[in-house]
Amino acid sequence: MKDPAAAGRTADDTTPDDAAPDGTPPAIEAVDVRRSYDLGATTVQALRGVSFTVAEGEYAAVVGPSGSGKSTLMHLLGCLDRPTSGLLRVGGRDVARLSDGELAELRNREIGFVFQAFQLLARSSALENVALPLLYRGTPRAERRRRAADALGAVGLDHRLDHRPAQMSGGEQQRVAIARALVGEPRILLADEPTGNLDSRNGAEVMRILEDLNATRGVAVVLVTHDGDVAARARRQVRVRDGLVELDTARPAAAT
Template sequence: MTGPGSSLPRTREEPHDQTRDQTHDQEHALTPAPEARPAARAAAIEAVEVTRSYRFGDTTVDALRGVSFTVAEGEYTAIVGPSGSGKSTLMHLLGCLDRPTSGVLRVGGRDVATLSDAELAQLRNQEIGFVFQAFQLLPRSSAMDNVALPLLYRGVKAPERRELAAAALRSVNLGHRLTHRPTQMSGGEQQRVAIARALVGSPRILLADEPTGNLDTKNGAEVMRILEELNSERGVAVVLVTHDDEVAARARRQVRVRDGLIERDTAAGGGA
C-alpha cells in the first residue's frame, strides 16, 4: 500500500523497435501496386477462317484460303502483299462489297452472312468509309456534291448535307475548292475529296485501297498524314491495303498476305 504523496508505479514500456518499422516500410515499398489493365477494345472487324473462291468455267481459284484476324476499334492496320496475293479480295470482303465463300466475317459486330443486300448496303453506308486508288469521283459534280453523296443515301436533308460536306472538305484543307469539279483539281486534291467523302458520315472504319498509288511523293505524304490524323484524333479504325512496304511501315500493325493466306501479322509477334 502506498502512502500519501507516493506516486503510482509506472507501467514498464517496451522499447520502440525502429528496425522493425523500417523493415515493414521497405517490404511495402518493394511490393508494386497492381497496374490497371487497359480495357480491351471492341472488334471493328473480325474474320474467322474466311475463304473466297471464284469459278472460271471448270477452274476454281482460291483467292483466300482460311484467313483469321481481328481489327480493333481505333486500330491502324496495313494489309500488304504483292499483286495476286489476295489482299484486294480481302479488302472487298472487309468492305462488305462481297461475301466470303466460307468462314465467319463480322463487321461492326454483325455477321455479314446473315444480312440481305439492302442491309449490307446500309452497313457500308453507316459504318464504313472507302478511299480508292482511282478516286471514284463523279466528274461533272462539284467537290461538295461528291462528298455529300453518302448523306443523300441516308436521307439527310439538303441544307445539312451541304453543311457537313463543306466541313469535311475544310478538314482536308479544301475549303477553297467546294464548287470545283474533279477535272479542275490535281490528283492529290481529288484524293482528298475522296477522303472527305469517306469521313463525312463519321464511319467507325475507313478502308483505303492503294490511296497513294496514283500520287506523287508530296501528295502521297499529305494523304498519309490525313489518314493518320483520322486514326489518332478521331479514333477511326483505318485499314490500308498496299503493295508498298514504305507505306505499310507507317501503320502500327502490318498484316502480310501471300497466296491467299496471312504470312505474317505483327500484332501476333510476327515482326515487322
C-alpha cells in the same frame, strides 16, 4: 458451303469473342474466312482461311504481292462480297446473315472507302461529291451540304467547295475522296492504294491526313498497298500470300 462456326448461333448473336471490356465489338473480326470462285470447271481459292481482328481505332496495312488475295480481302472487309465460308463480322455484324439491302446500309453507315483512282463524279463539285453518301441516307439537303463543307474543311479544302475534279490536282482529288469517306462518320476507313496515283509530296500529305484522322477521330484505318514505305507507317502490318495471312505484326504507337 455452310459455315461450321455458325452452329449454335442465333440470328441476333453478334457479340464477338474479342469485344472490348466495355462491350464494344472489334471494327473487324475474321475467323477462317475463305473465298472461292468457280471459273467453268476450275475453282479458284482466292482466300484459304484468313483470321485476324482489327480493333476500334486501329491503323493497319494489308500488304502482299499481286495475286495474294489482298483485293479479295478488301472486297470482303468492305461488305462488297461475302465469304464462301468462315465468320466475318464488320461493326459487330455477321455479313453472311445480312441481306443485300442490309449490306448496303452497313457499308453506308460503318465504312468509308478511299480508292487509288479517286472515283469522283466528274460533273459534280467537291461539295456534291462529298455529300453523296448522305444523299443515299436520306439526309436533308441543308444538313448534308453543311456536313460536306465541314469534311472538306477537315482536309484543308474549304476553298475548293465548288470546284470539279478536273479543276483540282491529284492530291486535292484524293483529299476530296477522304472527305467523302469520312462525312458519314464511319467506324472503319478502307483505303486501297491511296497514294498510288500521287507524287511523293502529295502522297505524304494524304498519309498525314489519314494518320491524323485515325489519331484524332478514332477511325479504324485499314489500307492495302504495294508500297513498303507506306505500309511501314502503319502500326501493324498484315502480310497476305497465296490466300493466307503469312505474317501479322504490330508495333506500339510512337511516344508523344
